[in-house]
Amino acid sequence: MQCVLVARREDRLRDLAQELESAHGIRCEIVPADLSQPHAGRELLAEVARRGIAVELLVNNAGFGLVASVEKTDVGRALELIQVNVAGLTELTLVAAKEMVQRGHGGIINIGSIASFQPVGYMGAYAASKAYVLHFSEALWAELRSHGVTVTTLCPGTTRTEFFDRSGVPGWAERNRGEDVQSVVRTGLKAFDAGRPYVVSGWTNYLLSLAVRLATRATVVKWSMSVFRAHD
Numbered sequence: 001m002q003c004v005l006v007a008r009r010e011d012r013l014r015d016l017a018q019e020l021e022s023a024h025g026i027r028c029e030i031v032p033a034d035l036s037q038p039h040a041g042r043e044l045l046a047e048v049a050r051r052g053i054a055v056e057l058l059v060n061n062a063g064f065g066l067v068a069s070v071e072k073t074d075v076g077r078a079l080e081l082i083q084v085n086v087a088g089l090t091e092l093t094l095v096a097a098k099e100m101v102q103r104g105h106g107g108i109i110n111i112g113s114i115a116s117f118q119p120v121g122y123m124g125a126y127a128a129s130k131a132y133v134l135h136f137s138e139a140l141w142a143e144l145r146s147h148g149v150t151v152t153t154l155c156p157g158t159t160r161t162e163f164f165d166r167s168g169v170p171g172w173a174e175r176n177r178g179e180d181v182q183s184v185v186r187t188g189l190k191a192f193d194a195g196r197p198y199v200v201s202g203w204t205n206y207l208l209s210l211a212v213r214l215a216t217r218a219t220v221v222k223w224s225m226s227v228f229r230a231h232d
């Protein structure tokens with residue numbers, strides 16, 4: 001098995017590649033890339049093809065959040081978020097999916113969020129970007145399953161990574177008993193293997209994703225706004 005790792009920080013990629021190679025006996029390639037750049041997705045897949053690798057499973061994990069009131073929002077950062085979380089993911093998904101359809105097999109795991117299910121005040125652009133990921137990916141799940149291609153959206157709740165530290169609310173995941181990464185990844189892979197269109201990681205998160213369907217949209221967004229209000 002061969003694995004291609006992509007992110008901006010090359011030192012991190014190199015360390016992770018070595019760790020995976022020695023722990024699992026697989027080959028790991030690294031491709032440093034900034035997915036906030038227009039057409040970075042197409043260039044990345046072209047580079048992977050140049051290395052003679054056909055993408056059998058694409059995991060669109062790269063993404064970031066932004067927690068701030070409208071007054072304090074950095075507009076450039078919000079647009080960068082759309083580029084990485086929405087445009088970049090769309091480009092990678094569509095280009096890779098076309099090749100998979102031609103081959104008659106393949107899979108894509110896109111990372112949504114518990115925020116995919118409702119708007120979130122003080123986190124508007126991020127939550128909307130993740131709603132897009134879920135809707136877009138579910139549409140492709142329906143369209144591509146008869147072509148031998150599975151598209152699964154993994155929707156985690158708060159998870160202990162660097163995400164909140166980089167989103168403007170440092171320490172949030174630790175204070176809110178975030179899930180550990182391994183259990184989120186296991187949930188995602190199990191759902192993908194079962195051919196499911198989406199999965200929410202964690203029972204409480206799953207119940208929350210259903211509960212928002214029972215209230216009015218105004219009630220839901222007023223409630224969700226209270227989550228991050230104090231952090232602005």
Ligand SMILES: NC(=O)c1ccc[n+]([C@@H]2O[C@H](COP(=O)([O-])OP(=O)(O)OC[C@H]3O[C@@H](n4cnc5c(N)ncnc54)[C@H](OP(=O)(O)O)[C@@H]3O)[C@@H](O)[C@H]2O)c1
Nearest residue numbers: 007008009034035036061062063113156158159161162163
């Ligand atoms: N942690 C949570 O609570 C949580 C909850 C729901 C959903 N999610 C989603 O889970 C996914 C993974 O996030 P995480 O929690 O693991 O956060 P993280 O620790 O901040 O990791 C984000 C990853 O994305 C990469 N990345 C960010 N911007 C990039 C860019 N412009 N180009 C290329 N790579 C980029 C980062 O690498 P570099 O910085 O080196 O580029 C890093 O590997 C994201 O899509 C996030 O929205 C997270």
